[in-house]
Amino acid sequence: MRQIVRVTERVQETPSTVTLRFDHAGAAAPGQFVMLWLPGDDELPMSLSWVGDRKGVTVKAMGDTSRRILDIPVGTRLGVRGPYGTKFDLSRQRVLLVGGGSGTAVLAPAAEAALAQGAHVTAALGATTANELLFEDRLRSAGAKIAVATDDGTVGHHGFVTELADRLLHEATFDVVWTCGPEKMMRKVADSGRSVGAPVVFSVERHMKCALGMCDACSLGPFHVCVDGPVFPAEQIARLDEFGRFKRDPSGRLVAA
Amino acid sequence: MRQIVRVTERVQETPSTVTLRFDHAGAAAPGQFVMLWLPGDDELPMSLSWVGDRKGVTVKAMGDTSRRILDIPVGTRLGVRGPYGTKFDLSRQRVLLVGGGSGTAVLAPAAEAALAQGAHVTAALGATTANELLFEDRLRSAGAKIAVATDDGTVGHHGFVTELADRLLHEATFDVVWTCGPEKMMRKVADSGRSVGAPVVFSVERHMKCALGMCDACSLGPFHVCVDGPVFPAEQIARLDEFGRFKRDPSGRLVAA
Amino acid sequence: MAAVEANLAGIRLRNPFLLASGIWGESGESLRGAYEAGAGGVVTKSIGAVPRDGYPNPTVETFESWGMLNAMGLPNPGIVEYPQEVARARAAGVPVIGSVFAGDADGFADVGRRMESTGVLALELNLSCPHAKGLGSEVGSDPGEVERVVRAVVRAVKIPVLAKLTPNTADVVALGLAAERGGAAGVSAINTLRAMSIDVTLRRPVLANGLGGLSGAAVKPVGLAVVWQLFDALTVPIVGIGGIRTVDDSIAYALAGARAVEVGTAVAFGGVGVFGELSRGLPGRLDELGFRSWEDAVGAAHAGRSRPTSSVPS
Amino acid sequence: MAAVEANLAGIRLRNPFLLASGIWGESGESLRGAYEAGAGGVVTKSIGAVPRDGYPNPTVETFESWGMLNAMGLPNPGIVEYPQEVARARAAGVPVIGSVFAGDADGFADVGRRMESTGVLALELNLSCPHAKGLGSEVGSDPGEVERVVRAVVRAVKIPVLAKLTPNTADVVALGLAAERGGAAGVSAINTLRAMSIDVTLRRPVLANGLGGLSGAAVKPVGLAVVWQLFDALTVPIVGIGGIRTVDDSIAYALAGARAVEVGTAVAFGGVGVFGELSRGLPGRLDELGFRSWEDAVGAAHAGRSRPTSSVPS
Numbered sequence A, B: 001m002r003q004i005v006r007v008t009e010r011v012q013e014t015p016s017t018v019t020l021r022f023d024h025a026g027a028a029a030p031g032q033f034v035m036l037w038l039p040g041d042d043e044l045p046m047s048l049s050w051v052g053d054r055k056g057v058t059v060k061a062m063g064d065t066s067r068r069i070l071d072i073p074v075g076t077r078l079g080v081r082g083p084y085g086t087k088f089d090l091s092r093q094r095v096l097l098v099g100g101g102s103g104t105a106v107l108a109p110a111a112e113a114a115l116a117q118g119a120h121v122t123a124a125l126g127a128t129t130a131n132e133l134l135f136e137d138r139l140r141s142a143g144a145k146i147a148v149a150t151d152d153g154t155v156g157h158h159g160f161v162t163e164l165a166d167r168l169l170h171e172a173t174f175d176v177v178w179t180c181g182p183e184k185m186m187r188k189v190a191d192s193g194r195s196v197g198a199p200v201v202f203s204v205e206r207h208m209k210c211a212l213g214m215c216d217a218c219s220l221g222p223f224h225v226c227v228d229g230p231v232f233p234a235e236q237i238a239r240l241d242e243f244g245r246f247k248r249d250p251s252g253r254l255v256a257a
Numbered sequence C, D: 001m002a003a004v005e006a007n008l009a010g011i012r013l014r015n016p017f018l019l020a021s022g023i024w025g026e027s028g029e030s031l032r033g034a035y036e037a038g039a040g041g042v043v044t045k046s047i048g049a050v051p052r053d054g055y056p057n058p059t060v061e062t063f064e065s066w067g068m069l070n071a072m073g074l075p076n077p078g079i080v081e082y083p084q085e086v087a088r089a090r091a092a093g094v095p096v097i098g099s100v101f102a103g104d105a106d107g108f109a110d111v112g113r114r115m116e117s118t119g120v121l122a123l124e125l126n127l128s129c130p131h132a133k134g135l136g137s138e139v140g141s142d143p144g145e146v147e148r149v150v151r152a153v154v155r156a157v158k159i160p161v162l163a164k165l166t167p168n169t170a171d172v173v174a175l176g177l178a179a180e181r182g183g184a185a186g187v188s189a190i191n192t193l194r195a196m197s198i199d200v201t202l203r204r205p206v207l208a209n210g211l212g213g214l215s216g217a218a219v220k221p222v223g224l225a226v227v228w229q230l231f232d233a234l235t236v237p238i239v240g241i242g243g244i245r246t247v248d249d250s251i252a253y254a255l256a257g258a259r260a261v262e263v264g265t266a267v268a269f270g271g272v273g274v275f276g277e278l279s280r281g282l283p284g285r286l287d288e289l290g291f292r293s294w295e296d297a298v299g300a301a302h303a304g305r306s307r308p309t310s311s312v313p314s
């Protein structure tokens, strides 16, 4: 079930973020993820930032392993399991994306697919600073309207992307909001969505081991993010005590998020 | 792979021979056999005397197990593996059957199928004595011409069925001869066939265990009767030193046939 | 309809299907989810004295639908934090069996006692886990150690103690008898088979730990043989484990001698809904096969036949 | 093209694929057939001092295409009659390894000596067969017995002696080291895993013997783990066995440490033509994977990585 692929292209998206492309024939839909194995090192869940036969993942330097993944050259062999998990429902017409940091990785292919089907997509992108904004050009050239926010105000709204999203939701009508980023951020987006009656969909990250709905590493309330998610309707998730407050560490302990 | 079936009908064909019918959906062709398991007892190869979904085997009392099979009542559960093995080629127009004893069991469904396709079938049946003749009525009502031989002369030709077959082969032209019975008998039929240029096909019996072409119990020269046979062109088999002279006992030793 | 209640060492279960240890067992809500899906009860992840992260990924490999290889490395939140998970499951009325592991008899007794105080109905000792320093695989495969560990825990707690045995042994009956001598109220078998996967392209083992444990359909014939042999030798009840996915699989274990069964890998291949299928399907199938109850089927394949030799042929 | 010759304890084989003992091994013509189909050599059925009929049928059960259960019960024509079969295979130029079994060290030495005189290139001792009276499964799973048996045979013959080890053990490395101490020129592993099948309709074991041995794809992960562990501990060459069906399966065994491999159950599932597929496919696949030769791949998964612990997780 594990396929060995070779990295055919490496794109430095931002100072901290790299996209790796590889050939992989498995059927995949926007929202799904793969278990990406750097042989001799760890295996991590990574959303597909490119679906189709020339797939891609977009990795941000977080901890040791992701940092090492950033450094691998074209030609490196990787193990790929999956695609796994739930998908975005692409049938909606007016879509708002709210992406925080590398969270935009999973939203980009969903936006492209929706745009290709004739949807109107607005993307609210947040980052710490201007050059950390991810996939702004990609989304713009696909036909999305773009709004940006940076923590340091180097470009766009000076502040949180959640503020931007709230404004957009009050200015126009959206059939759905897709969001991926830190849980506290997503919870705020859910609140904004509720206040205007727009359904919000989360893409959730949790520590993963099996990705088969077996080992319980990724449990979140009654759900297993690897099979019940990562794409969830916000109302299933946002009300859980744990969400935005706790996550499970590799031992299964609940620790502060 | 083993199906458990129930005996739905039991027909006393001759004093020493019984047919057991059972429902079994596996695709089967005339010539093939099943491994028939009497639970708590042995499992034996048995040709299908009835193919189709209501299958049947026709068992002659030889040793301990076959004797016990003869006594089982309707309703008994049996294990069935298969069907296994090679088939008779039913495309020939003028067919001669030469059946010795229970050997007729495997020839009967082949004859019926050939007759149904418009072939002309002549059956030379041999038995020790008149009431041991197998499937004479069945073959006659299917449309075969019948000739019989008994060792004791109680009916038909007084002597071996091979003599009868030799006469028939010299009287008329046959496209093929199908024969099943003791190996010495089949070898004689092969000789007769060769003398008139009629191809002869054997159905061969050997001690079997796996029926999967693995354990070597059924080896006959370079062949494994369970997968390469039991239906063989005579020329592949008749020239083997072993044929008609030796067989392998359950330990694998070559013993006199 | 045939009755499907199971009685395992005095514990009454609504049906014989238990969630196997290590599957859906880290969080109380998952334990509850398995029960609500139809399980008769649950066995927790194996819990040790302190939190353990387990091995790095890759920790699993699947073989089509017939096998699963894993080397999780016993990740667990530790017995200090785990009680809150048991509490959550118990609050929902779930019958919980607490699985524990440790490096020696004293360690087992200590963790076992603390697990008992969470209110679990029984303990299952994971005697088939071999990476505790200083003892290694001897814990589970040395009858003397098995007896010592079981005795220490039995003395430390009041609830029934089940010993979970390894199939990686020449003589599982000796291990089962040792557990019985130590006072075990029952034995569970099997844990996974020592196994490995190698990627030829990468020229390396797939699992980060190299060696792992095989589970799923592939080990069902092995688990049945173990339960069969144990049933012939022991008097305590046996919990059958290994490759159970269908009602017939579970009945085969019952016939071999299992009084309850655990289901693990099937959850990965078919989802937790497998417990619904099993619990809904069992009564009708027992009827069809002529059993009045699950209990009626336990050990029934041993009746009336000359017992097979315990020899391995070929 | 990569070279595929294998050198097994001094025996040169045109390719590393040997017919496994017990498959197509009773008749000389079958041995020859396997060689002509493409095998590099053949191992005979295990031969004892006297003819044995084996167990009554049913002797086999298959599980889809991933597993095979058998309890043949070591049928064999006995060492008095078997030489004519070896002679027939040798006359056709087939490299033959003679598999033998017996109840004790003297018996092994005696049958081994008589097998040697048939002109086989090596002996393989079936130390994983446990129904010889008086010794039982201890022959194969007690390191002391393994060493004694191997030493007795090594003293009695001049040809290389391979010890075929059982996977039904807690510590296969101890068995391998014992064989090495006894003077074995190599070890073969694995034989089948103790296993069983039960028919729920009939309420009885399927095999006449009750217990049997599991082989086929299901045991490949187990065989790989055994070969891996042996390679880390032994200096003698290892013959890898268990579930090999494809070229990649065989290369995985090479990477784990096997210098040659045996193929058994794949013959039942795919016919003897499997040897043609394997021998034709190996050179190109080795090329693709960057190996200059089969020998180059042997043990290659051990290189340059920290060796995994020999612990079984979960």
Ligand SMILES: Cc1cc2nc3c(=O)[nH]c(=O)nc-3n(C[C@H](O)[C@H](O)[C@H](O)COP(=O)(O)OP(=O)(O)OC[C@H]3O[C@@H](n4cnc5c(N)ncnc54)[C@H](O)[C@@H]3O)c2cc1C
Residues within 6 Å of the ligand: A033, A042, A044, A045, A046, A047, A048, A057, A058, A059, A060, A061, A062, A063, A064, A065, A066, A067, A102, A105, A106, A204, A205, A206, A207, A208, A230
């Ligand atoms: C379904 C799913 C999809 C994912 N998709 C992507 C993706 O497309 N791109 C991507 O870069 N990552 C993605 N991740 C996260 C990724 O799997 C790793 O968790 C991340 O790369 C960090 O791994 P690490 O081993 O380098 O860091 P670790 O050593 O595990 O952690 C290092 C530091 O990073 C923090 N950290 C780890 N993970 C996260 C996180 N998810 N969010 C916030 N902080 C974190 C830790 O708290 C710690 O401080 C996804 C995760 C999931 C579950």
Ligand SMILES: Cc1cc2nc3c(=O)[nH]c(=O)nc-3n(C[C@H](O)[C@H](O)[C@H](O)COP(=O)(O)OP(=O)(O)OC[C@H]3O[C@@H](n4cnc5c(N)ncnc54)[C@H](O)[C@@H]3O)c2cc1C
Residues within 6 Å of the ligand: B033, B042, B044, B045, B046, B047, B048, B057, B058, B059, B060, B061, B062, B063, B064, B065, B066, B067, B102, B105, B106, B204, B205, B206, B207, B208, B230
């Ligand atoms: C492919 C195949 C198809 C078969 N089809 C049928 C069938 O349709 N009907 C049927 O009755 N039997 C058939 N047989 C034979 C059957 O499998 C048994 O061998 C037979 O029933 C005797 O079994 P037993 O255990 O009762 O006798 P055993 O105890 O094995 O032998 C008892 C005595 O019978 C003799 N004997 C055994 N088998 C044969 C034989 N095949 N020919 C001559 N003498 C024999 C033995 O030499 C011995 O003297 C078939 C065999 C094969 C391989």
Ligand SMILES: Cc1cc2nc3c(=O)[nH]c(=O)nc-3n(C[C@H](O)[C@H](O)[C@H](O)COP(=O)(O)O)c2cc1C
Residues within 6 Å of the ligand: A214, A215, C020, C021, C022, C023, C045, C046, C068, C070, C072, C074, C099, C126, C164, C190, C191, C192, C214, C215, C216, C217, C219, C241, C242, C243, C244, C262, C263, C264, C265, C266, D314
């Ligand atoms: C991912 C995984 C984790 C496991 N963890 C444990 C564990 O912590 N403790 C334990 O006793 N058994 C553990 N096991 C073994 C199972 O409980 C069970 O004995 C084995 O998998 C066979 O059953 P199955 O085929 O139904 O999975 C684990 C198995 C798997 C697949």
Ligand SMILES: Cc1cc2nc3c(=O)[nH]c(=O)nc-3n(C[C@H](O)[C@H](O)[C@H](O)COP(=O)(O)O)c2cc1C
Residues within 6 Å of the ligand: B214, B215, C314, D020, D021, D022, D023, D045, D046, D068, D070, D072, D074, D099, D126, D164, D190, D191, D192, D214, D215, D216, D217, D219, D241, D242, D243, D244, D262, D263, D264, D265, D266
């Ligand atoms: C039908 C059958 C018979 C066997 N007989 C023997 C035997 O006589 N001696 C022996 O050492 N191994 C015997 N084995 C074991 C095989 O040689 C081999 O070790 C095992 O089947 C694993 O390999 P495989 O998966 O390729 O079959 C037998 C296996 C089978 C399936």
Ligand code: FES
Residues within 6 Å of the ligand: A207, A208, A209, A210, A211, A212, A213, A214, A215, A216, A217, A218, A219, A224, A225, A226, A227
């Ligand atoms: S990662 Fe194992 S259950 Fe989700």
Ligand code: FES
Residues within 6 Å of the ligand: B207, B208, B209, B210, B211, B212, B213, B214, B215, B216, B217, B218, B219, B224, B225, B226, B227
């Ligand atoms: S019966 Fe086993 S090879 Fe034919």
